[in-house]
Amino acid sequence: MLRVLIIDDSQVALDLLTAILEHESDIEVVGTARDGVEGVELVERLRPDVVSMDVQMPRMDGFAATRAIMSTHPTPIVIVSGSMESPNVEKSILSLRAGALAVIGKPGAPTSPRFDRSRRTLVDTLRTMADVKVVRIRPAPLRPAAPPKVDVDHRIPGVIAIAASTGGPVALDQLLSALPDDFPAPILLVQHISTGFLDGFVAWLNDTIALKAVTAEHGQRIRPGVVYVGPEGRHLCLGSKGRLTLTDDPPLGGFRPAASALFESTGRVYGAEGVACIMSGMGCDGVDGLRAVRQAGGLVLAQSKETCVVYGMPRAAAEAGLVDHSESPQRMAARLLKLTNVNP
Structure with missing residues (x-):
């Protein structure tokens, strides 16, 4: 069974994502969290195979939660965002820099004509990313290291x-x-x-x-x-x-x-x-x-x-x-x- 943790501050979204995932015979939702603080704690306790992470949440947002998880208990994370507007999108991209593996849109209502496609994207993405071997990502140094020296034998300026x-x-x-x-x-x-x-x-x-x-x-x-x-x-x-x-x-x-x-x-x-x-x-x-x-x-x-x-x-x-x-x-x-x- 693929063990999934869902982190989202909306109970409606939690219920929908849980229903979508538990409809799959090989997926188990092992826990849900309403904010990043609770989500980080559950990752440590439950050790899921993959995390579905919202972006905008109280106490700790998805970007901060991703940084915390990837620096302490590295776990494949998929950002599942309900908004395509800034600053949500930019925060989603920042989450990728912090170690999340993919960003996808949140499925809409089951009555939406795009629901089946978005449902399948969610399921397939979580399955695929769960197989990625992730490593601990520590905070970047304040000053970037100088570029290493390389030898080249020709110039290609085009x-x-x-x-x-x-x-x-x-x-x-x-x-x-x-x-x-x-x-x-x-x-x-x-x-x-x-x-x-x-x-x-x-x-x-x-x-x-x-x-x-x-x-x-x-x-x-x-x-x-x-x-x-x-x-x-x-x-x-x-x-x-x-x-x-x-x-x-x-x-x-x-x-x-x-x-x-x-x-x-x-x-x-x-x-x-x-x-x-x-x-x-x-x-x-x-x-x-x-x-x-x-x-x-x-x-x-x-x-x-x-x-x-x-x-x-x-x-x-x-x-x-x-x-x-x-x-x-x-x-x-x-x-x-x-x-x-x-x-x-």
């Missing part, structure tokens, strides 16, 4: 394409926060994230990194020092050097935007001037696109196993023989600074 999924926000924070606001190359980013959370994710990036983050637009001319984030429901690609293309092509491997679409266009358009970075995430999205980068002479960087929350996408790329360097996000940042001739 464009940086990055893709991430589960565990991505933590890795992206470590990578992008080490780059200065005058970084001399544009950055294109695909982050798998639940519908409704993209604007909050972009806002969180702008609060966290020196670079400017924007939601990508069709036909947009890309500029150095800007992170262009793939929008919901469209593939982020390069149509020509210096221009973005958003497409409604079918999902690749179930994803739109997909890492493979971004990487394929990076290799096709920028050739040896393209850098592809594949970060923490489940599955194998990105592998097909990375072949185009390698074949064109571009550089492929993958997040190392020991620094990934989920070593899925980087593993698939490494096993396919497509990775030039497997390294931590901090070392990846140092390499990008070297490649673009920037002194950290």
Whole structure:
């Protein structure tokens, strides 16, 4: 049985989530809590396999509760938010940085036409995340460590394409926060994230990194020092050097935007001037696109196993023989600074 703890300040939500989960023959709701303080205590006492965590709660909100759990009794946590409005979304994204594995929307009323889909998303996400091996996350130091030294044998100044999924926000924070606001190359980013959370994710990036983050637009001319984030429901690609293309092509491997679409266009358009970075995430999205980068002479960087929350996408790329360097996000940042001739 999959043992789930639900933390939510709404009794209506607790009742609904409990009913949804206990309808599944392999899931047991081992406890419920009405705020973060009680939730942290129950995690310690009940040791659930996975936690469903609300964001806005009295006494201790979902972000603070996630930090407490991940620093004392690491447990897979899924943020289940009932609001797509700021500051709820930004707090949900912060919870990912604190160690939560995924953010999804809270199922609506059973009479809603989207109820079956949202119910299935909840159940599938909790099942999947319960299998992730999580580690203790201690509070970050006040001063970030200096980027490590790396040796590079060539410079590739054109464009940086990055893709991430589960565990991505933590890795992206470590990578992008080490780059200065005058970084001399544009950055294109695909982050798998639940519908409704993209604007909050972009806002969180702008609060966290020196670079400017924007939601990508069709036909947009890309500029150095800007992170262009793939929008919901469209593939982020390069149509020509210096221009973005958003497409409604079918999902690749179930994803739109997909890492493979971004990487394929990076290799096709920028050739040896393209850098592809594949970060923490489940599955194998990105592998097909990375072949185009390698074949064109571009550089492929993958997040190392020991620094990934989920070593899925980087593993698939490494096993396919497509990775030039497997390294931590901090070392990846140092390499990008070297490649673009920037002194950290």
